[in-house]
Amino acid sequence: MAKKAETKPYKGTRDFLPEDIDRREHVTSIIRSVYEGHGFRPLETPAMERLETLLGKYGEEGDQLLFKVAKRGQGLVEGVREASEILAREGVVVGRTGETSPKAELLVSDIGLRYDLTVPLSRVYANELARLPAVFRRYQIQPVWRADNPGKGRFREFYQCDVDVIGTPSIVAEAEVAGAVAECLTRLGFRDFTIAINHRALLAAMIERAGIDPSKAQDAITVVDKLAKIGRDGVVAELAQKGVADAAGRTLLEMVEGADLAKVGALLAGHERGERAIADVRRVFELSKHTPASGFLSFDPSLARGLGYYTGCIFEIGVKDLAGSLGGGGRYDGLIGMFLGRDVPAVGFSIGLERILVVMEERGMFPQSIGRGPELLVAAVEEDRIEEALGLAYALRARGVRVELSPKVEKPGQARKDADQRGVPRALLVRSDGYNLWQASERDVTDRRVTPDELFAIVAGRRAMP
Amino acid sequence: MAKKAETKPYKGTRDFLPEDIDRREHVTSIIRSVYEGHGFRPLETPAMERLETLLGKYGEEGDQLLFKVAKRGQGLVEGVREASEILAREGVVVGRTGETSPKAELLVSDIGLRYDLTVPLSRVYANELARLPAVFRRYQIQPVWRADNPGKGRFREFYQCDVDVIGTPSIVAEAEVAGAVAECLTRLGFRDFTIAINHRALLAAMIERAGIDPSKAQDAITVVDKLAKIGRDGVVAELAQKGVADAAGRTLLEMVEGADLAKVGALLAGHERGERAIADVRRVFELSKHTPASGFLSFDPSLARGLGYYTGCIFEIGVKDLAGSLGGGGRYDGLIGMFLGRDVPAVGFSIGLERILVVMEERGMFPQSIGRGPELLVAAVEEDRIEEALGLAYALRARGVRVELSPKVEKPGQARKDADQRGVPRALLVRSDGYNLWQASERDVTDRRVTPDELFAIVAGRRAMP
Numbered sequence: 059m060a061k062k063a064e065t066k067p068y069k070g071t072r073d074f075l076p077e078d079i080d081r082r083e084h085v086t087s088i089i090r091s092v093y094e095g096h097g098f099r100p101l102e103t104p105a106m107e108r109l110e111t112l113l114g115k116y117g118e119e120g121d122q123l124l125f126k127v128a129k130r131g132q133g134l135v136e137g138v139r140e141a142s143e144i145l146a147r148e149g150v151v152v153g154r155t156g157e158t159s160p161k162a163e164l165l166v167s168d169i170g171l172r173y174d175l176t177v178p179l180s181r182v183y184a185n186e187l188a189r190l191p192a193v194f195r196r197y198q199i200q201p202v203w204r205a206d207n208p209g210k211g212r213f214r215e216f217y218q219c220d221v222d223v224i225g226t227p228s229i230v231a232e233a234e235v236a237g238a239v240a241e242c243l244t245r246l247g248f249r250d251f252t253i254a255i256n257h258r259a260l261l262a263a264m265i266e267r268a269g270i271d272p273s274k275a276q277d278a279i280t281v282v283d284k285l286a287k288i289g290r291d292g293v294v295a296e297l298a299q300k301g302v303a304d305a306a307g308r309t310l311l312e313m314v315e316g317a318d319l320a321k322v323g324a325l326l327a328g329h330e331r332g333e334r335a336i337a338d339v340r341r342v343f344e345l346s347k348h349t350p351a352s353g354f355l356s357f358d359p360s361l362a363r364g365l366g367y368y369t370g371c372i373f374e375i376g377v378k379d380l381a382g383s384l385g386g387g388g389r390y391d392g393l394i395g396m397f398l399g400r401d402v403p404a405v406g407f408s409i410g411l412e413r414i415l416v417v418m419e420e421r422g423m424f425p426q427s428i429g430r431g432p433e434l435l436v437a438a439v440e441e442d443r444i445e446e447a448l449g450l451a452y453a454l455r456a457r458g459v460r461v462e463l464s465p466k467v468e469k470p471g472q473a474r475k476d477a478d479q480r481g482v483p484r485a486l487l488v489r490s491d492g493y494n495l496w497q498a499s500e501r502d503v504t505d506r507r508v509t510p511d512e513l514f515a516i517v518a519g520r521r522a523m524p
Numbered sequence: 525m526a527k528k529a530e531t532k533p534y535k536g537t538r539d540f541l542p543e544d545i546d547r548r549e550h551v552t553s554i555i556r557s558v559y560e561g562h563g564f565r566p567l568e569t570p571a572m573e574r575l576e577t578l579l580g581k582y583g584e585e586g587d588q589l590l591f592k593v594a595k596r597g598q599g600l601v602e603g604v605r606e607a608s609e610i611l612a613r614e615g616v617v618v619g620r621t622g623e624t625s626p627k628a629e630l631l632v633s634d635i636g637l638r639y640d641l642t643v644p645l646s647r648v649y650a651n652e653l654a655r656l657p658a659v660f661r662r663y664q665i666q667p668v669w670r671a672d673n674p675g676k677g678r679f680r681e682f683y684q685c686d687v688d689v690i691g692t693p694s695i696v697a698e699a700e701v702a703g704a705v706a707e708c709l710t711r712l713g714f715r716d717f718t719i720a721i722n723h724r725a726l727l728a729a730m731i732e733r734a735g736i737d738p739s740k741a742q743d744a745i746t747v748v749d750k751l752a753k754i755g756r757d758g759v760v761a762e763l764a765q766k767g768v769a770d771a772a773g774r775t776l777l778e779m780v781e782g783a784d785l786a787k788v789g790a791l792l793a794g795h796e797r798g799e800r801a802i803a804d805v806r807r808v809f810e811l812s813k814h815t816p817a818s819g820f821l822s823f824d825p826s827l828a829r830g831l832g833y834y835t836g837c838i839f840e841i842g843v844k845d846l847a848g849s850l851g852g853g854g855r856y857d858g859l860i861g862m863f864l865g866r867d868v869p870a871v872g873f874s875i876g877l878e879r880i881l882v883v884m885e886e887r888g889m890f891p892q893s894i895g896r897g898p899e900l901l902v903a904a905v906e907e908d909r910i911e912e913a914l915g916l917a918y919a920l921r922a923r924g925v926r927v928e929l930s931p932k933v934e935k936p937g938q939a940r941k942d943a944d945q946r947g948v949p950r951a952l953l954v955r956s957d958g959y960n961l962w963q964a965s966e967r968d969v970t971d972r973r974v975t976p977d978e979l980f981a982i983v984a985g986r987r988a989m990p
Binding site for chain 2: 083349432444
C-alpha cells in the first residue's frame with residue numbers, strides 16, 4: 059500500500075471543525091455587532107500584498123516574519139540566478155543551520171501575505187480617498203500570517219478583529235475605539251480586564267527628562283517594555299548595555315514605576331510635548347466616563363507597545379491569567395502618509411481572536427447552546443420511504459427547520475443513537491405505516507407515533523413560512 | 525517629495541469597500557442559511573497547504589496555477605543553489621520571455637496557497653476521521669488563490685461556497701447537494717438557471733461505444749467539453765489531432781449532441797457501467813422532484829467538467845447571459861483515498877461567489893436596503909456638548925441603534941449634508957439648548973427640535989434593552 063500522505067495542517071496553522079467554528083462565530087458575531095453599533099463599516103483586503111507595501115512598516119523583526127510568495131516563471135528563473143550569484147559573492151556557506159539571506163528571499167519574491175490589517179487599511183485609504191468619507195470608520199476581521207515559531211496561543215495564521223477611525227486628530231476617536239473594545243469584552247462576558255493606556259510622547263518626554271540621549275529613545279522604550287519580565291535590575295543592566303548611564307536608567311525607572319498621572323504630570327511640568335501628551339491621556343479618561351471603557355482604563359507609564367508606527371496614545375488589553383495581551387492599539391498619525399504622501403491622523407484597536415478564545419475556553423465562558431447544527435434527523439426505515447423522507451425534509455426546511463436527511467435506509471435504533479451521539483435533539487423515522495418522532499430533552503427521552511400535523515407543530519412550531 | 529507608493533491592490537486581487545461587503549454578505553448569508561437548513565456544518569481550513577497535498581489533484585493546468593510560498597532562511601539558500609544548478613544543467617537560457625522552470629519553483633517552496641476547497645476538505649476528513657460523523661456534511665465559504673490571468677469575473681483571489689456530503693455512495697446525496705444549490709439560487713432571486721447533469725461513466729461508455737480507444741478517453745472528454753465553443757467540425761478536427769478517426773469522432777458527436785436520456789439509454793443498451801450510470805442520472809431526476817432543483821435539472825451528455833478528480837455524476841450551473849458557469853460539482857469517490865489510503869465516497873457542489881455577484885449586479889438583483897451602516901449621526905455643535913453627545917451615542921447604542929458619532933464639533937449644515945451624502949437617514953445635533961433631529965425619508969426631509977424622550981421613541985422605537 060502506498061505511504062499514507064501527511065494529513066495534518068501545515069505547521070502553525072489549524073483546521074477549524076464545526077464546533078470550533080461555532081465558538082469562533084460566537085465571538086466574531088458579537089464583535090461585529092458592537093463595531094457596527096459604533097457606526098463602523100466593514101472592509102476586506104486581499105491576503106497578498108506587494109512586498110514594498112509591507113516592508114519597513116513593522117520594524118526589523120516584523121519584516122523577517124513575512125511570508126513571501128515565490129515569483130513564477132521567468133521572474134523566478136531570473137531571481138534564482140541573481141540570488142545564487144549574490145549568495146556566492148557574499149560567501150554564504152550553504153549547509154550550516156540557521157543561515158539566511160534576506161536578499162535572496164527578496165529576489166525570488168515580490169509579493170507577501172499580510173502581516174496585520176493596519177498597513178493594508180492605510181494602503182486602501184490612500185487608494186480610495188475620493189470614494190471614502192472624510193472620517194472613515196472601518197472594522198475588519200480577517201486572518202493575518204506571520205512566520206513565527208508556533209506556541210501556546212501563537213500561530214502562523216491567526217485572526218485579528220480591527221477597528222479604526224481615520225481622518226481625525228480628535229481624542230474622541232481614542233475614547234470611541236477604547237469604548238468599542240470594552241463593550242466587546244463586556245458582552246463576551248469579561249469582567250476583570252484592564253485597558254492600559256500610555257502615550258508615545260509621554261515616554262519620549264520621560265526619557266528626555268531622565269537625561270537619556272534622544273537617539274536612544276527607541277532602545278529605552280524597548281527595554282522599559284520588559285520591566286514586568288526582567289525586573290528593575292534587569293532593566294538597568296540592559297539600558298547600560300545600550301549605553302545609558304545607570305543613574306539615568308534608575309531615574310527613568312522611578313518615573314515609570316507605579317507613577318500615577320498626577321505624579322508624572324509634576325515630573326514633566328514645563329515640558330511642552332510631555333504636558334500635551336498628559337492632557338491627551340487625561341482627556342481619554344474624562345471622555346471614557348461616558349463609554350463602556352469606564353472603570354477599565356488604567357494608566358501605565360511603562361507601557362510601550364512593539365510596533366514601529368505608533369505616534370500618540372497607546373493601549374493594551376490585559377487579563378490577570380494571561381501572559382501577553384488580548385489586543386492593543388494606538389494612534390498612528392504617520393503611517394498613511396507613507397502611502398499618500400501627506401499625513402492623515404488615525405487611531406485604532408486590534409483584538410486578537412485566538413487569545414480571546416483561549417481565555418474563554420479556559421474559563422468556560424461559552425454559552426451552552428451555540429452553533430447552528432441540525433435540529434432534526436430525518437431517516438427512512440424502509441427503502442420505498444426514501445422519497446417521502448426527502449420531501450418531508452424539504453417541507454420542514456421551507457418552514458425554517460434545520461434538517462439533516464439520512465441518505466440511506468436506517469435501522470431505527472441506529473438513527474436514534476446517531477442523533478443522540480451528535481447532539482441532534484430530534485430524529486424522525488419515516489415508515490410505511492407512519493412517523494415515529496424520537497426526542498431527547500433535558501428531562502426525558504420520548505419516542506412516539508406522530509401525525510404529520512403533530513410533527514409540524516412540534517418541530518416547526520409557530521415559525522412563519524419564509 | 526517622495527515618490528507616492530503604489531496603492532492599488534496586487535494584480536487580480538481586490539479591496540472590498542463597505543458597499544462591496546454589503547453585497548457579498550447579502551449573498552453569503554443566504555447561501556450559509558440554506559446550507560445550514562440542509563444540516564451542513566461549517567468547516568474552515570488554512571490558506572497554506574503543503575505542496576504535496578495540492579499537487580497532482582487538479583490536473584497539469586491546475587498544478588501550474590498554484591501560488592507557492594517561498595522557503596525561508598537556510599531552506600531557501602539551499603533551494604536557490606540547487607535550482608540554479610538545475611537551470612544551468614538544463615540549459616535554460618535566462619532572459620527570454622515566457623521561459624519557466626517548474627523544478628526551480630518547487631526547490632524554493634514547499635507550501636502553496638489553496639487552489640480549491642475540495643482537496644483541503646479531503647485532507648481534513650482523512651486527518652479527523654475519528655472525530656467526524658460517519659456521514660460528514662460540511663459547507664465552507666472561503667477564498668482560494670489561482671495564478672490565472674485576470675479577466676472579467678476571473679480573479680487571482682476569489683471565494684468559493686462549497687457544500688459536500690462525505691461517506692455515502694447514495695444518490696440521495698447528489699439530490700440534496702443539487703437541491704441545496706437550487707434553493708440558494710432561487711432565494712437569491714434567480715429564476716432561469718439550469719443545472720446541467722452528466723456522468724463520467726456515461727461519457728466513458730459513449731467514448732467506448734464510439735470505438736475510441738479507452739486510453740484516449742480523457743482527451744476525448746476534454747475536446748467534447750469544447751463543443752459549444754468550437755462547433756462540430758472543430759471537435760472532429762481536434763479529436764483527429766489526438767489520433768481519433770473521423771468516423772469515431774462523428775459517432776461520438778452524434779451520441780452527445782442533443783441526445784436525451786432515453787436515446788442515450790438505447791445507445792448504451794447492454795453496456796453494464798453505462799447502464800448503471802444512466803440509472804444514477806435517472807435516480808437524480810426522480811429524487812429531485814421532491815427538492816428545489818425540480819424543473820431546473822437538464823441532462824447534457826456533452827458536459828465534461830475540467831477537474832481530474834470526478835468519478836460519477838457531474839453538474840454545472842448555467843444562466844443564459846453568462847459565458848462560463850456559476851458553479852459546478854460532482855462525485856469524487858477517489859480523492860479522499862489519496863490521503864486516507866482507502867476510498868471514501870463523496871459528492872459536492874461549489875458555487876462561485878464572484879460570478880453570482882457579477883450576474884446579480886448586471887441584472888439589478890440586490891434589494892434596495894442591504895448592509896448595516898449607521899442609522900444615526902450624532903454631532904455636537906458646541907465644544908462643551910461633546911461629552912453629552914458621546915454619552916447620548918452610547919445610550920442609543922445600548923438600545924441597539926447603530927450610531928456614528930462625529931469626533932469634533934460640527935456646523936449643523938455640514939452634519940446634515942454629511943449624513944445625507946452618505947445615506948445615513950438621521951442626524952442629531954446636540955446643542956446647549958436642546959436636540960435637533962434631521963431626517964430624510966422617502967417623502968420629505970424634516971429638521972425639528974426633539975426632547976430626549978421623543979428622540980429615543982423615534983430612533984430606538986420599541987427596541988428592547990439588550
